[in-house]
Amino acid sequence: MATLPAAFAELEPFADWALPSEHDRYAKRIASTMHQLQTFYDAVFPRLEDSVDYLRQVALDGISDEDRSLLWLFSSLVTVSFPVEVWSQPRVPDSGASALDVVVEPVP
Amino acid sequence: MPHFTKPAAGTWTEAFELPTEPVSYEDSISPDFYELERDAVFRRTWLNVGRVEQLPKNGSYFTRELDAARTSVVLVRDMKGEIQAFHNMCRHRGNKLVWNDFPQHETSGTCRQFTCKYHGWRYGLEGELTFVQQESEFFNLDKGDYGLVPVGVDVWEGFIFVNFDPEAPPLRQYMGRLGAGIEGYPFHKMTQVHKYRAEIGSNWKLFIDAFMEFYHAPVLHAKQATEEESRKLQGYGYEALAYDVDGPHAMVSSWGGMAPPKDESMVKPIERVLRSGLFGVWDAPDIGELPDGLNPARHPAWGEDSFLFFPNFMLLVWKPNWYLTYHYWPTSYNTHIFEGTLYFVPPENAYERLQQELAAVTFKEYGLQDGNTLEATQTMLESRAVTQFPLCDQEVMLRHLHTVTRRYVDDYQQHQPGTPVSVIAAS
Numbered sequence: 001m002a003t004l005p006a007a008f009a010e011l012e013p014f015a016d017w018a019l020p021s022e023h024d025r026y027a028k029r030i031a032s033t034m035h036q037l038q039t040f041y042d043a044v045f046p047r048l049e050d051s052v053d054y055l056r057q058v059a060l061d062g063i064s065d066e067d068r069s070l071l072w073l074f075s076s077l078v079t080v081s082f083p084v085e086v087w088s089q090p091r092v093p094d095s096g097a098s099a100l101d102v103v104v105e106p107v108p
Numbered sequence: 109m110p111h112f113t114k115p116a117a118g119t120w121t122e123a124f125e126l127p128t129e130p131v132s133y134e135d136s137i138s139p140d141f142y143e144l145e146r147d148a149v150f151r152r153t154w155l156n157v158g159r160v161e162q163l164p165k166n167g168s169y170f171t172r173e174l175d176a177a178r179t180s181v182v183l184v185r186d187m188k189g190e191i192q193a194f195h196n197m198c199r200h201r202g203n204k205l206v207w208n209d210f211p212q213h214e215t216s217g218t219c220r221q222f223t224c225k226y227h228g229w230r231y232g233l234e235g236e237l238t239f240v241q242q243e244s245e246f247f248n249l250d251k252g253d254y255g256l257v258p259v260g261v262d263v264w265e266g267f268i269f270v271n272f273d274p275e276a277p278p279l280r281q282y283m284g285r286l287g288a289g290i291e292g293y294p295f296h297k298m299t300q301v302h303k304y305r306a307e308i309g310s311n312w313k314l315f316i317d318a319f320m321e322f323y324h325a326p327v328l329h330a331k332q333a334t335e336e337e338s339r340k341l342q343g344y345g346y347e348a349l350a351y352d353v354d355g356p357h358a359m360v361s362s363w364g365g366m367a368p369p370k371d372e373s374m375v376k377p378i379e380r381v382l383r384s385g386l387f388g389v390w391d392a393p394d395i396g397e398l399p400d401g402l403n404p405a406r407h408p409a410w411g412e413d414s415f416l417f418f419p420n421f422m423l424l425v426w427k428p429n430w431y432l433t434y435h436y437w438p439t440s441y442n443t444h445i446f447e448g449t450l451y452f453v454p455p456e457n458a459y460e461r462l463q464q465e466l467a468a469v470t471f472k473e474y475g476l477q478d479g480n481t482l483e484a485t486q487t488m489l490e491s492r493a494v495t496q497f498p499l500c501d502q503e504v505m506l507r508h509l510h511t512v513t514r515r516y517v518d519d520y521q522q523h524q525p526g527t528p529v530s531v532i533a534a535s
Contacts, residue, residue, distance in 0.1 A: 055459035081378035095476040104303035
């Protein structure tokens with residue numbers, strides 16, 4: 001399981017969200033309750049807000065395993081921001097059975 | 109009252125000499141019409157199947173399943189560095205040549221030659237037959253007569269196209285004035301790719317319709333903005349800065365004040381922190397001067413241009429210096445595969461990577477709404493409870509697309525022996 005940089009140790013309980021593919025991040029969002037999504041958002045969003053300068057100096061070229069995990073964790077925050085900030089439900093409203101699957105994505 | 113200037117003819121629709129009457133969507137719900145489209149459109153126009161970055165070195169290849177054109181093709185960079193395209197078919201007994209595990213799945217990789225899984229016939233990357241298993245058992249077989257069947261292939265601005273019509277005009281000529289207007293855009297610098305794919309339960313043209321008008325945006329996507337902003341947007345409605353048509357191709361130029369927004373309280377918290385959203389990353393990379401074909405109205409509020417290169421290749425160039433492509437690959441008269449691909453200048457640090465992730469995920473959230481609406485449209489159109497539909501001037505590109513498609517089908521039928529199918533008269 002992912003280990004985050006020491007300065008983000010308090011987010012370790014959410015390390016299972018450090019998923020390298022958008023496909024898996026979206027699947028975890030859909031499989032979560034709004035309570036779980038809100039709890040994740042409330043814990044992680046403030047750390048994104050105060051870490052902009054830090055993230056700007058993390059070069060992708062040669063990124064460490066810890067910073068890579070942090071990047072995936074914040075990527076999950078991006079995915080979770082929609083249900084929390086907009087939809088009030090895990091799925092996109094009126095999206096029914098439709099699916100838009102990622103087939104090519106950058107690593108990292 | 110229009111916020112933006114319309115052409116001298118009074119409306120865009122009349123300026124492009126298109127009819128203003130309600131339209132029929134028979135061309136989107138008729139299986140017979142679709143069968144004609146496959147030959148008249150998808151086997152007679154240049155189809156964009158990928159980018160040169162997908163063939164990075166000699167021996168790189170990828171396959172494309174082109175159901176609408178009734179074939180599968182393999183694209184390969186040969187040992188001289190030239191891009192070749194072939195029907196993906198062994199000359200011996202017709203087996204599909206390049207595939208892994210599932211014959212209907214597209215694949216890619218690197219190789220020095222193609223070997224058929226069936227009897228081991230081998231082909232060089234220029235298509236030549238190089239090896240026949242137990243060759244002496246055959247009757248006067250000249251390997252020179254059994255190379256892979258080539259497909260017309262050409263590259264425009266790094267986009268690889270194929271064409272099944274031996275009499276097709278050169279690609280650059282086909283791309284016309286609208287293509288020429290954006291030549292020189294640094295597509296080659298935008299190599300960071302996020303690609304999404306969906307199976308959509310609608311005719312291919314109906315999804316293009318959805319993306320060639322933004323009249324729907326303030327309504328269908330109302331909840332994507334804050335409540336106050338959403339009310340304001342619906343009040344304004346939508347007007348394009350400009351439309352343009354050249355031959356079968358068309359474009360719509362739009363305003364876009366959201367990257368960055370005038371007031372940060374208008375946007376969602378994640379957008380404020382990551383300085384990104386549907387319109388892209390607010391901090392645009394420096395890519396130098398833009399080609400003349402972008403922002404044709406030269407409007408300071410310009411945000412994005414959408415080009416449709418007929419039949420199924422859309423190119424969206426955004427003010428914050430990134431681009432997006434849409435492809436619509438029909439699989440039947442009422443289904444198609446949609447591909448949406450975002451291209452960015454590669455990010456240098458984790459923050460820039462997250463900015464791009466937000467733009468990509470926002471695109472997906474909108475796309476999910478659009479896709480589902482389309483299935484709802486298709487099923488009701490097929491009821492034929494209503495057969496004539498009024499289109500407004502902001503939906504001019506839809507009229508153009510359906511008119512051009514019918515023209516290709518009419519033209520094809522006139523040059524074919526036999527009786528035209530009645531569906532044409534009905535449309």
